[in-house]
Amino acid sequence: MAGIISFGAYVPIWRLGEGTKDWGSKAERSVTNFDEDTLTMSVAAAADCLAGLDRKAVDGLYVASTTFPYGEKQAASTVATAGDLGSSIFTSDVGNSLRAGTIAFKMAMDSVKAGSGKRVLVTAADVRLGASRSDIERNGGDGAAAFLFGDTGEAATIDAQHAVVNEIIDNWRPEGETGVRSWEDRFVFQEGYLKAVGQCVTELLQKTGLKMEQFDKVILYAPDARRHAEAVRLIKADPKKVQDPLFGKLGNTGAAFALMQLVTALEEAQPNQRFLVVNYGDGADALVVHTTAKITEVQKLPRRGMKGFLASKKAVPDYADYLKWRGMFSADSGVRRPAGGGPSPAALYREQAEVLRFQGVKCNKCATVQYPPQRVCTICHEKDNFTPIRLSDSKAKLFTYSMDYIAGTPDVPLVISVLDFAAGGRAVLMMTDRDTKEVKIDMNLELTFRKLRLAGGIHNYYWKAMPVR
Amino acid sequence: MAESIRDKVAVIGMGCTKFGERWDKNQEDLMVEAVFEALADAGLESKDIQAAWLGTTGGSTGQPLAQAAKLEYIPITRVENACATAADAFRNACYSVAAGVYDIVLATGVEKLKDSGMTGLAGGGGGGTNISPPTPPPVQFALAAQRYAHQYGYKAEDLKKALARIAVKNHHNGSLNPKAHFQREITMEQAITAPMIAYPLGLFDCCGVSDGSAAAIITTPELAKHFRQDYTLVKGLGLTVGGMQGRLQSQYDFVHFEENTTAARQAYQQAGVKNPLKEIDLAEVHDCFSITELIICEDLGWAPRGKAPEYILGGVFDLEGELSVNPDGGLKCFGHPIGASGLRMMYEVYKQLQGKAGPRQRKNPTLGLAHSLGGTPGSFTCAVTIFGARD
Numbered sequence: 001m002a003g004i005i006s007f008g009a010y011v012p013i014w015r016l017g018e019g020t021k022d023w024g025s026k027a028e029r030s031v032t033n034f035d036e037d038t039l040t041m042s043v044a045a046a047a048d049c050l051a052g053l054d055r056k057a058v059d060g061l062y063v064a065s066t067t068f069p070y071g072e073k074q075a076a077s078t079v080a081t082a083g084d085l086g087s088s089i090f091t092s093d094v095g096n097s098l099r100a101g102t103i104a105f106k107m108a109m110d111s112v113k114a115g116s117g118k119r120v121l122v123t124a125a126d127v128r129l130g131a132s133r134s135d136i137e138r139n140g141g142d143g144a145a146a147f148l149f150g151d152t153g154e155a156a157t158i159d160a161q162h163a164v165v166n167e168i169i170d171n172w173r174p175e176g177e178t179g180v181r182s183w184e185d186r187f188v189f190q191e192g193y194l195k196a197v198g199q200c201v202t203e204l205l206q207k208t209g210l211k212m213e214q215f216d217k218v219i220l221y222a223p224d225a226r227r228h229a230e231a232v233r234l235i236k237a238d239p240k241k242v243q244d245p246l247f248g249k250l251g252n253t254g255a256a257f258a259l260m261q262l263v264t265a266l267e268e269a270q271p272n273q274r275f276l277v278v279n280y281g282d283g284a285d286a287l288v289v290h291t292t293a294k295i296t297e298v299q300k301l302p303r304r305g306m307k308g309f310l311a312s313k314k315a316v317p318d319y320a321d322y323l324k325w326r327g328m329f330s331a332d333s334g335v336r337r338p339a340g341g342g343p344s345p346a347a348l349y350r351e352q353a354e355v356l357r358f359q360g361v362k363c364n365k366c367a368t369v370q371y372p373p374q375r376v377c378t379i380c381h382e383k384d385n386f387t388p389i390r391l392s393d394s395k396a397k398l399f400t401y402s403m404d405y406i407a408g409t410p411d412v413p414l415v416i417s418v419l420d421f422a423a424g425g426r427a428v429l430m431m432t433d434r435d436t437k438e439v440k441i442d443m444n445l446e447l448t449f450r451k452l453r454l455a456g457g458i459h460n461y462y463w464k465a466m467p468v469r
Numbered sequence: 470m471a472e473s474i475r476d477k478v479a480v481i482g483m484g485c486t487k488f489g490e491r492w493d494k495n496q497e498d499l500m501v502e503a504v505f506e507a508l509a510d511a512g513l514e515s516k517d518i519q520a521a522w523l524g525t526t527g528g529s530t531g532q533p534l535a536q537a538a539k540l541e542y543i544p545i546t547r548v549e550n551a552c553a554t555a556a557d558a559f560r561n562a563c564y565s566v567a568a569g570v571y572d573i574v575l576a577t578g579v580e581k582l583k584d585s586g587m588t589g590l591a592g593g594g595g596g597g598t599n600i601s602p603p604t605p606p607p608v609q610f611a612l613a614a615q616r617y618a619h620q621y622g623y624k625a626e627d628l629k630k631a632l633a634r635i636a637v638k639n640h641h642n643g644s645l646n647p648k649a650h651f652q653r654e655i656t657m658e659q660a661i662t663a664p665m666i667a668y669p670l671g672l673f674d675c676c677g678v679s680d681g682s683a684a685a686i687i688t689t690p691e692l693a694k695h696f697r698q699d700y701t702l703v704k705g706l707g708l709t710v711g712g713m714q715g716r717l718q719s720q721y722d723f724v725h726f727e728e729n730t731t732a733a734r735q736a737y738q739q740a741g742v743k744n745p746l747k748e749i750d751l752a753e754v755h756d757c758f759s760i761t762e763l764i765i766c767e768d769l770g771w772a773p774r775g776k777a778p779e780y781i782l783g784g785v786f787d788l789e790g791e792l793s794v795n796p797d798g799g800l801k802c803f804g805h806p807i808g809a810s811g812l813r814m815m816y817e818v819y820k821q822l823q824g825k826a827g828p829r830q831r832k833n834p835t836l837g838l839a840h841s842l843g844g845t846p847g848s849f850t851c852a853v854t855i856f857g858a859r860d
Binding site: 344346347348351354355378399401402403406414416418426428429441452453 | 605721
């Protein structure tokens with residue numbers, strides 16, 4: 001029987017909220033740092049989902065989002081490589097709809113059922129960007145969810161699914177624009193959201209013979225808190241059984257939103273519980289998720305999950321910082337030097353183990369771990385006798401650091417860190433998501449996949465250090 | 470059996486341009502200025518030069534030196550070895566004379582930095598993948614400063630005081646030098662409160678970025694006597710190159726530079742120096758940053774580990790101290806045109822040994838040292854060159 005065998009999430013550490021000057025609202029929403037995007041969040045959620053599991057067993061990957069970095073160039077191939085998955089796997093991006101997450105969910109499920117994949121990973125992530133001061137900005141959030149599907153050891157099964165399509169221009173983003181547009185509210189919600197959700201849930205109940213009271217939890221996508229409450233009334237769900245959609249804490253994370261709520265529900269679930277999951281976008285998806293006795297075991301995997309990530313947060317100091325991070329407001333960067341060129345795709349391709357997988361090597365003779373990979377051992381001079389070792393998920397400690405006040409990056413002072421890995425080896429990396437006051441020699445660090453820069457039309461991704469979350 | 474270079478070659482002429490923002494001079498102008506000063510100093514003409522070495526990090530061949538000095542169809546080799554570029558050009562020139570294949574050779578270093586638009590030296594490009602963190606030199610050496618304070622238990626403000634004292638000293642020495650880029654004294658207060666560049670290094674912890682050129686003419690001690698009586702003798706040539714050991718090996722401590730200690734060991738051994746603090750009168754060292762000078766003083770054996778701040782604050786390395794460090798103002802004030810700096814240092818040592826250093830003159834020096842260090846903590850090129858006055 002095919003089902004969910006693990007799950008995970010990622011929420012950026014940053015929140016717009018009470019602690020943010022000029023944000024103008026007590027309600028919090030999550031926002032990505034300037035060096036994060038859909039792709040980096042997908043890598044983080046995938047790592048959370050696969051914590052404690054064999055990454056090489058994954059044989060399929062669907063990456064869902066409405067905000068991919070490239071028009072042509074797959075995100076899933078980068079996520080697979082940075083996630084240190086194997087290379088003989090099927091990868092696909094699923095995009096263009098807010099429903100992309102549940103669409104990928106269905107595709108992964110179907111592929112395991114059909115036997116074309118044994119361990120299929122799904123990630124869903126979005127950076128929700130609206131015009132400055134718009135409702136979309138205020139109610140939005142950034143985040144990611146991930147699920148691993150398989151045919152053994154299921155923590156939850158998908159008992160039924162139903163989809164409806166509704167051709168409508170309610171929220172949309174034309175090619176080349178970064179902010180989501182919206183038609184008039186009353187039309188958008190009455191003819192779009194509420195209509196599709198109502199139809200989809202009614203048809204699912206008819207199809208399965210289930211009644212609303214048979215669900216232990218109801219998980220609903222909604223553009224904002226008001227429409228969420230309207231949808232709950234419309235489908236006659238018991239408000240006590242409705243999963244908290246986290247408006248005012250996380251915000252609407254687009255393609256990831258419903259699935260991040262499902263992760264929360266699974267983190268808290270008991271065995272043999274039935275969840276209704278409803279997602280929206282160009283129609284609607286409804287799923288019946290049913291937990292098994294295995295759920296308690298799977299809950300114990302070493303993931304941070306929604307609970308861990310939501311608890312770990314920092315306030316964006318100023319709304320202007322947020323605008324700068326999103327490129328909506330440009331401050332003088334302090335850079336006084338000519339701009340550099342882009343990276344070489346040939347070099348990036350060649351050095352993938354170092355750059356994306358963040359693999360070092362361990363000498364088979366003297367056991368010294370070295371990063372980046374070497375041909376000749378720095379200690380015993382043994383040649384070409386190494387075993388690759390993934391360091392991206394190794395704990396690390398700060399050996400020394402400096403803070404560059406004229407770096408010209410959005411996070412001046414730029415913290416440069418020399419870190420020593422618990423697994424052995426040393427690396428010099430930028431530090432992100434840090435408060436300069438907490439930076440101290442011997443502090444505990446972990447790695448996080450980030451976008452270094454966009455140059456020559458190439459999004460250059462690599463790893464940074466960050467204080468342990 | 471290999472022999473020491475000691476007393477096998479002599480310097481009979483040197484030249485050095487004024488360092489600074491030489492907006493009106495190009496690379497050729499700078500070389501002409503330095504090379505013709507050196508030729509005049511030795512009483513030679515360009516046709517007397519039999520082979521030459523050109524040290525520069527910008528360029529790709531030996532031809533610019535031939536074009537500038539109008540050297541006619543002689544062998545010229547361009548050398549590049551980070552900030553030790555000029556020192557290595559000099560070293561190769563010395564060996565050619567010691568090998569007996571040439572009588573009179575020229576070593577020149579030049580750098581025209583101010584056409585680049587950079588106010589500081591650029592950070593690591595990161596090769597083709599462009600993933601290296603943007604770590605321009607101040608950041609790299611700040612890593613050492615942070616670790617130094619941690620390892621030896623200095624409070625940030627106490628280490629900063631010792632670093633400021635280095636800047637104050639070098640500015641004082643530079644104020645006595647008409648060829649220096651910066652010729653203005655500064656106070657401890659100014660050095661300590663200057664804008665932060667890369668914590669804990671502030672503006673006055675960082676050396677200047679300058680245009681400049683320097684040159685030396687080298688011959689055998691036997692021939693040297695025919696040119697002048699106050700020639701100087703090369704006593705030792707140390708050079709070591711790191712292989713990124715400090716980045717790959719987590720036991721590396723960031724508070725010493727192994728390339729310094731090994732290059733100094735070579736040079737001291739060749740020169741027969743046993744107690745460097747007592748025997749060496751003056752040293753021009755690679756003070757790209759104040760912390761670098763501090764660590765060099767320990768690495769080269771002039772102060773015990775962890776104690777350099779006390780020695781510095783105690784005036785041991787002042788112009789009148791036991792061992793004058795950077796009497797010409799150092800990289801801090803004389804400036805740092807990368808490929809020229811090593812020969813600029815030798816220029817000061819040469820003038821000091823001849824008693825021609827003006828208001829900076831040390832009393833009867835007999836042994837002087839020039840030290841160049843290029844790279845970053847974890848992997849450097851280091852050159853240590855020792856000169857002695859004629860016996």
